[in-house]
Amino acid sequence: MKPSIKGIAINTFRESARNKMFYLLVFFGILFALSSKLVSFLTLGDAMKVLKDTGLAAINFFCVLIAIFTGINLVYKEIEKRTAFNILSKPVSRDEFIIGKFLGLALTMLTALGAMAVIFFAFIALSGGGFDPGIALYFLMLFLELLVIVAISLLFSSFTTPILSFIFTVSLYLIGQIMWTYNEFRSYITVPLWRKLTQALYYLLPNLSKFNIKNDVVMGVAAHPWTILFSVLYALAYVLALLALTILIFRRREFQ
Amino acid sequence: MKALEIKGLKKSFRSNFLIRKYDILKGIDLDVEQGEIYGFLGPNGAGKTTTIKCVMGLLAVNAGEILFDGQPAATPAARRRIGFLPENPYFYDYLSAREFLFFSASLFNISAAAVKDKVEILIHRVGLSGHEDLKLRKFSKGMIQRLGLAQALINDPDLLILDEPFSGLDPIGRKDLRTLILSLREQGKTIFFSSHILQDMELMVDRVGIILDGAIRRQGKLSELISRSTQYYEVVCDHIAEKQLAHIQANFACRDGQFILTLASDADINQAVESIIHNNGRIVAVNPVKMTLEDIFFSEMTGGVFQAPTSRSNGTGGPHRPAKTGDSR
Numbered sequence: 001m002k003p004s005i006k007g008i009a010i011n012t013f014r015e016s017a018r019n020k021m022f023y024l025l026v027f028f029g030i031l032f033a034l035s036s037k038l039v040s041f042l043t044l045g046d047a048m049k050v051l052k053d054t055g056l057a058a059i060n061f062f063c064v065l066i067a068i069f070t071g072i073n074l075v076y077k078e079i080e081k082r083t084a085f086n087i088l089s090k091p092v093s094r095d096e097f098i099i100g101k102f103l104g105l106a107l108t109m110l111t112a113l114g115a116m117a118v119i120f121f122a123f124i125a126l127s128g129g130g131f132d133p134g135i136a137l138y139f140l141m142l143f144l145e146l147l148v149i150v151a152i153s154l155l156f157s158s159f160t161t162p163i164l165s166f167i168f169t170v171s172l173y174l175i176g177q178i179m180w181t182y183n184e185f186r187s188y189i190t191v192p193l194w195r196k197l198t199q200a201l202y203y204l205l206p207n208l209s210k211f212n213i214k215n216d217v218v219m220g221v222a223a224h225p226w227t228i229l230f231s232v233l234y235a236l237a238y239v240l241a242l243l244a245l246t247i248l249i250f251r252r253r254e255f256q
Numbered sequence: 257m258k259a260l261e262i263k264g265l266k267k268s269f270r271s272n273f274l275i276r277k278y279d280i281l282k283g284i285d286l287d288v289e290q291g292e293i294y295g296f297l298g299p300n301g302a303g304k305t306t307t308i309k310c311v312m313g314l315l316a317v318n319a320g321e322i323l324f325d326g327q328p329a330a331t332p333a334a335r336r337r338i339g340f341l342p343e344n345p346y347f348y349d350y351l352s353a354r355e356f357l358f359f360s361a362s363l364f365n366i367s368a369a370a371v372k373d374k375v376e377i378l379i380h381r382v383g384l385s386g387h388e389d390l391k392l393r394k395f396s397k398g399m400i401q402r403l404g405l406a407q408a409l410i411n412d413p414d415l416l417i418l419d420e421p422f423s424g425l426d427p428i429g430r431k432d433l434r435t436l437i438l439s440l441r442e443q444g445k446t447i448f449f450s451s452h453i454l455q456d457m458e459l460m461v462d463r464v465g466i467i468l469d470g471a472i473r474r475q476g477k478l479s480e481l482i483s484r485s486t487q488y489y490e491v492v493c494d495h496i497a498e499k500q501l502a503h504i505q506a507n508f509a510c511r512d513g514q515f516i517l518t519l520a521s522d523a524d525i526n527q528a529v530e531s532i533i534h535n536n537g538r539i540v541a542v543n544p545v546k547m548t549l550e551d552i553f554f555s556e557m558t559g560g561v562f563q564a565p566t567s568r569s570n571g572t573g574g575p576h577r578p579a580k581t582g583d584s585r
Contacts, residue, residue: 007362011348018350081346086407089312089340090363091332255314256269 012104029062071153176208295461339413496537
C-alpha cells in the first residue's frame with residue numbers, strides 16, 4: 001500500500017479513535033448486547049436464543065449508527081475545515097484521498113465490531129453457551145454490510161451536507177433492508193416499462209438483506225457456502241462501484 | 257530559469273444555481289525566477305488565493321497554463337517539490353505538532369524513520385520547541401501558522417508557496433518568519449508569497465506582482481519599481497511666518513511648529529531654501545522622498561494617479577504630495 005494512502009487511513013482511524021462519541025456508541029453497543037441477558041429472563045422459550053437474538057441486534061444497530069455518523073462527516077468535514085487543502089496540495093491524488101478515507105473508516109468499523117464481538121463471545125461463554133461459528137459468520141456478514149454503508153455515506157459526504165448525507169444514507173439503508181420483499185412486489189407489476197425500471201432499481205439499490213443471517217444463526221441453521229461467497233463478492237463489487245463513483249465526483253470537486 | 261510561470265490564467269465561478277458567472281481571474285501572467293522571493297500583492301478579493309489554489313491544483317483552471325520548472329504544476333509529481341502554506345490554515349486538532357509533521361511526511365511517501373530528525377529540526381526552526389506534544393486544539397493562531405510553515409518545509413521543497421503567511425503572527429513572529437524566509441532564499445529556495453502587509457513585503461521581496469480585479473497590474477523588481485516611480489522633495493523649516501512662504505511655489509503643511517514644504521522637482525529646492533534663509537528662517541531638513549511599495553500599491557488602487565493638493569494647509573496631518581505625472585501601468 002502506498003504510504004500516502006496508509007497515512008490517510010491511519011489518520012482517519014486516529015480521528016475516530018480520539019472521538020468521545022465513538023467510545024460512547026461502542027459502550028452502548030456492548031451495554032445493550034449484555035442487557036439481552038435481562039430480556040432472556042423476561043421471555044419464554046430458549047433463553048440462549050433470545051440472548052443471541054437481542055444481543056446481535058443491539059450490536060448491529062450500534063455498528064450501523066457508528067458507520068453512518070462517522071461516514072457522513074468524513075469528506076464534508078475535511079472540505080469545510082479546509083484540512084483537505086493541506087492533503088491535496090501534497091503529491092496525493094484525489095483517488096488516493098478517497099481510498100485512504102474509506103480504508104480508515106473500514107479499520108474503525110473493524111475495531112468497533114471486533115471489540116463488541118470479543119465481549120459478546122465472552123458473555124455467551126459466561127452464560128453457559130459454547131463458541132458458535134454461526135455468530136462469527138454473522139459478524140463477518142455484518143462487517144460486509146458496514147463496508148457498504150460506509151461506502152454509501154462516503155459517496156454522499158463527497159458532495160453534500162451531513163444532514164442530507166444522513167437522510168440519503170439512512171433511506172438507502174432502510175430500502176436495502178427490505179430488498180427481499182422488493183422482488184415480490186415487482187412480480188405484481190404488469191406494465192413492461194415499469195417492470196424494467198423496477199428491475200433496474202433492484203440491481204442499482206443496495207441489497208443489504210443479503211447480509212442479514214441473524215435468524216439462521218439464532219435458529220442454528222448453517223448458511224450455504226455459496227450464499228456466503230456470493231454475499232462477499234456482492235459486497236466487494238458494490239463497494240468498488242460506489243468508490244469509483246465517489247472518486248469520479250471528487251475529481252471534479254472545486255475547493256473554493 | 258523560471259521556477260513558476262503562469263500564462264493567461266482565467267478562472268470563473270458560477271453561483272445562483274449556475275445562472276450567474278463571476279470572472280475571478282481575467283488572464284493572469286506572471287513568472288517567478290529561481291531562487292528569488294516573489295511578493296504577490298493585492299487587496300481582498302483581487303484573486304490572490306484563487307491564483308494560488310489554481311497553482312496547487314485545488315481549483316481547475318478555465319484557461320491558461322501553470323508551469324513549475326517547465327512542467328505542469330498541478331500534478332502530484334510537481335507537488336513533490338513544492339511546499340504550500342494555505343491561508344488561515346486549519347489542521348487536525350486531535351493531533352500533536354509532532355504527529356502532524358509525521359503525517360505530512362507520510363503524504364510525501366517519506367517514512368517516519370527517515371524524517372524523525374527533520375521533524376525535530378523543523379519544530380525548533382519555527383519556534384515550537386516545548387510544544388511538540390501539545391494537541392493542536394490548544395495552539396494559538398500564531399502557533400498554527402508556524403506549524404503550517406514547518407509542514408510546508410517537510411519535503412525540503414524547491415518552491416515554497418505561502419498564502420498570507422504573516423496573518424495571525426505577532427511582531428516577533430513576523431520578524432522570525434522574515435528571517436526564516438530570507439535564510440531559505442540563502443539556501444537557494446524560491447519563495448512565492450501573498451500578503452497584505454506591505455512593510456514585510458518591502459523588506460524581503462526581490463520582485464513583486466500587483467494583482468487587482470483578477471489581473472496583474474504591475475510586475476517587476478522592487479528596486480526598479482521604486483526608483484522608476486516619481487520622486488518629490490520635502491523641505492522642513494521653522495522660525496518663519498506662514499506669509500513669508502507664500503511666494504514659494506510649493507505646497508506646505510504645518511506640524512509641531514514646523515513647516516513641511518513639498519516640492520515637485522529638485523530645481524525648486526535652491527529657490528525655496530534661499531527664500532527661507534533670506535526671511536531668517538531655519539532649514540531643519542531637506543529630504544528626497546522615493547515612492548514606497550505602499551505608494552505604488554495605492555497608486556494602482558486609485559487608477560495610477562495621485563491626488564494633487566489643491567489648497568494650502570496648516571493642519572496637523574502629513575504633507576501633501578505633488579501630482580504624479582504619466583501613466584504608471
